[in-house]
Amino acid sequence: MKAHIVTLPGDGVGPEVTAAAVAVLNAVAKHGGHEFRFEEHAIGGTAIDAFGEPLPAASLDACKRADAVLLGAVGGPKWSDPNAKVRPEQGLLALRAALGVYANLRPLQVHPSLANLSPLKNDKLKNVDVLFVRELTGGTYFGAKTRTEDTATDECKYTVHEIERVVRRAFDLARGRKKHLTSVDKANVLETSRLWRSTVQRIAPDYADVTVEHQLVDSMAMLLLTQPSHYDVVVTENLFGDILTDEAAAIAGSLGLLPSASLGDGRNGLYEPIHGSAPDIAGKGIANPTGAILSAAMLLRYSLHLDAEATAIEAAVNQVLRDGPHTRDIGGDAGTDAVRNAVLRALEHHVKTSNASFADASA
Structure with a gap:
């Protein structure tokens, strides 16, 4: 080649x-x-x-x-x-x-010989194999921004098309793994997250062989630390994905590994x-x-x-x-x-x- x-x-x-x-x-x-x-x-x-x-x-x-x-x-x-x-x-x-x-793919695995470097107890690190799929070209990082002397704004904007294409990529990846997809949002507060969740729910019947669950981003940050082996493919928006995958790197023991x-x-x-x-x-x-x-x-x-x-x-x-x-x-x-x-x-x-x-x- x-x-x-x-x-x-x-x-x-x-x-x-x-x-x-x-x-x-x-x-x-x-x-x-x-x-x-x-x-x-x-x-x-x-x-x-x-x-x-x-x-x-x-x-x-x-x-x-x-x-x-x-x-x-x-x-x-x-x-x-x-x-x-x-x-x-x-x-x-x-x-x-x-x-x-x-679609930003970030795999997380904990190598057995490095488990002691993780801040988590070793019993929580068994069978940890998570693939994060982070939406990468939309959301807050690409939204309109304003700045005055005493105020600032960062627009978070998503279209159905932007959400659907990354979610379908995540579903396809889950099909080749353990057939379990976790979608992370903040649908109890943010309108963009409500659009995100409704889009995932609409698409899910096309992937009936994949089990889907929804998690709010704040609870997901906790669950990654308490039960990381539960997760297979995790899909989320740009900002949430940035934060969660850095947290995941700490679980592996070093940012230099991933x-x-x-x-x-x-x-x-x-x-x-x-x-x-x-x-x-x-x-x-x-x-x-x-x-x-x-x-x-x-x-x-x-x-x-x-x-x-x-x-x-x-x-x-x-x-x-x-x-x-x-x-x-x-x-x-x-x-x-x-x-x-x-x-x-x-x-x-x-x-x-x-x-x-x-x-x-x-x-």
Whole structure:
């Protein structure tokens, strides 16, 4: 397979973890006989410094032409002035909107060897396997905004079309898992949530094989901590999804562990670890590349349809999480490069010992 992948390393530790993910993708290409062409562009604070804007036209054009986009992280103290007219996060929001990636997938699993790092008791962590589906291009983040000296407003607006497409994506994903969907809203207070719930209820009969439940976002925040293993696929709006998935990352033990995929209706997707730019450790070579590497696995699965290769990366990462080395955020003292190299060794071992080659499995 030939594929054009745009990388947007961004700010802070973004370049470090993105480089690790690209190394793993190159190894996959070598073992599987694929040809991945990488094209690097600027986004976020580094783009503001170099070009005066967080998403230069050249970056956006390249992303639109690509088969997939791999992002590092954006933002940092240098650009954190809340009154600034140009901010790094604007580039990320603009990119999501331009690519039409309305469904953000964030999987949560707790690796047994890291369970002690979770703030939850180990008995609550058994069989935790949740897939969050966050609506990504609507709601408060994209609504009209006003600001005066003593007031501010952020409009939260959703259309039936925006809700229906992400909810149907969530139903389809639930069908391939445990056939259980939880829809999260605030329908007891918010009109947008009432529209959300009524849309889910209207669609549900089309997926009669999937069990549906509704939860208010405040109670869901509690239930994630008290019974996380109860949930399978969780779908919710943009702001609620942002908050709940960061809470979920704490359950896993570290923000550095979790990947994400942002998908639309076409092949192109946007893939990134859920962690931020971590400016306090940027340039020190100690960032955890696991979330970025697993994001690369999601890229292979959802944009390039190379499921065997994605599974091989995930198996390699699981081996390293089990046996080490580990970065500091998960109790070790290894650097980014050491973890990357361990994943590469585990990947090579997996390829040599598996019964079928990538080419056979992906045919």
